[in-house]
Amino acid sequence: MAQLVDWELAAATAAKLGPTGPKVTPGEAASAVADLRRLADEATGHVAAFTGLTEAMTPGPVRVVDRRDWAAANVAGLQAVVNPLADRLTKGKEVPGLLDSVGSKVTGVQAGTVLGYLSGKVLGQYEVFSAEPGQLLLVAPNIVGVERKLGADPRDFRLWVCLHEVTHRVQFTAVPWLRSHFLAEVQAFVDASETNSQQFVTRAREALGTIADAIRDPKSTVSMIDVVQTPESKAVLDRLTALMTLVEGHAEVVMDGVGPQVIPSVGAIRESFNRRRAAGGSVESVIRRLLGIDAKLRQYAEGRHFVQTVVDRVGMPAFNTIWTSPETLPTIAELAAPEAWISRVAH
Structure with missing residues (x-):
């Protein structure tokens, strides 16, 4: 049966279009991999001590990957979500013009183009789609490349990255319902976005095509969310945005709480990294907006303000009531007004 996306072609396209470098010797590469594995283990203890969260589920081993492997892991994760969705849309039957082989190859190239671009940007990721409880990925060439560009101490920068990514692993393993809730919200967004199978697939292909076109020729002014969102999906998107911001x-x-205790150069790293986040030429800016990366950067700032405000007011143990159930998560309005969440949940 034909698929919505030719996944093999997507992986091959991502591998072909992904950037190369930095130049490292075999010894430097092996050292970076060993460092990242060791520092991820070290970061786990720091995160647990700072947050008070205990992993209720046993996490898998950290995977230190290159860009090709990162893209392949995300292809596998996307397959786990998209293939059952396509099956549900078509009830397992062929639909002429919907899941045809030509269309799946076009979508495969589009998806691969997006993943190829992202494979050169992502430092780490806690990937939750492919299996429970998820897998921690650290993209070694990107981490080494950025630490060199920033002139950062390698040990300090690598531990700093690990603190952020390990925190995500702790979130999803210490809060057993979080992954299933996130996946249910993603499904709810899809359900709210779809009016019929043909319209949904058309919207999905338009969204991928919009991003892929911008990567090749960044003159488009259309956002991916503009393409796929419907009025019915806005409420779900608000909940997803609030969760990801949190x-x-x-x-x-x-990162900011643990860093000064264990990373001597953390102040310089944070300052340099923030400048790098804010930088980018016109091409980069368009692509970041289309992919939602600009929104993600705002999430870092808005989410940090909310969490820090709550912790300062009520302490970390009371803040951790946020992980009790989906009902205790902040709404998108409460993220901008931490006092409202405190009054509702942590009073």
């Missing part, structure tokens, strides 16, 4: 802000607060 988990990103929480990780930022952990």
Whole structure:
């Protein structure tokens, strides 16, 4: 049966289009991999001590990957979500013009183009789609490349990155319902976005095409969300945005809270990294907006402010009531007004 996306072609396209470098010797590469594994283990203890969260589920081993492997892992994760969705849309039957082989190859190239671009940007990721409880990925060439560009101490920068990414692993393993809740919200967004199978697939392909076109020729002014969102999906998107803002802000607060205790050069790293986040030429800016990266950068700042404000007011144990159930998560309005969340949940 034909697929919505030719996943093999997507992985091959991502591998072909992903950037190369930095130049490292085999010894330097092996050392970076060993460092990242060791520092991820070290970061786990720091995160647990700072947050008071205990992993209720046993996490898998950290995976230190290159860009090709990062893209392949995300292809596998996307397959786990998209293939059942396509099956549900078509009830397992062929739909002429919907899941045809030509269309799946076009979508495969588009998805691969997006993943190829992202594979050169992502430092780490807690990937939750492919299996429970998820897997921690650290992209070694990107970490080494950025630490060199920033002139950062390698040990300090690598531990700093690990603190952020390990915090995400702790979130999803210490809060057993969080992954299933996140996946349910993603499904709810899809359900709210779809009016019928043909319209949904058309919207999905338009969204991928919009991003892929911008990467090749960044003159488009259309956002991916503009393409796929419907009025019915806005409420779900608000909940998803609030959740992602919380988990990103929480990780930022952990980085800033633990960093000064264990990373001597953390102040210089944070300052240099923030400048790098804000930088980018016109091409980069368009692509970041289309992919939602600009929104993610705002999530870091907004989420950090919310988490830090709550922790300062009520302390970390009371803040941790946020992980009790989906009902205790902040709304998107409460993220801008931490006092409202405190009054509702942590009073």
